[in-house]
Amino acid sequence: MRKGSKPVRYKLSGPVKAVKLAEQPGSSLRSPTATLIEIPAEATVELEGVAGPSGLANILWDGDAFSVFYEDLQENARTVDGISGVI
Structure with missing residues (x-):
């Protein structure tokens, strides 16, 4: 993020x-870490920076940081806060 x-x-x-x-x-x-979770549908997450060359993106959710596949975000998320479009 800039x-x-x-x-x-x-x-x-x-x-x-x-x-x-x-x-x-x-x-x-x-x-x-060794902790794998499933972030539920309807959760709001915050993208931290940009997706890396590995295809992974860091997000913040529920007070913690997580790594997810950027492709999963593209398929299962929409922007909020008045920003239009899909990632």
Whole structure:
């Protein structure tokens, strides 16, 4: 996400599998954990940055950070906050 830009939020129309990310001491990067969850349909998530070359995107949901397949977001989400279009 660009500095000063408003975070982009999405509402899920279907469930999305996600891997929980954990803070790493001394690093600004998060690492994947062994926790796999399913974020339910109708949940609102916030995209953190952009999708990486791996096809993964970091999102924020329910106070935690997760990694999801960007393709899953494209298939199961729509933008909210007055931003038109589908991701």
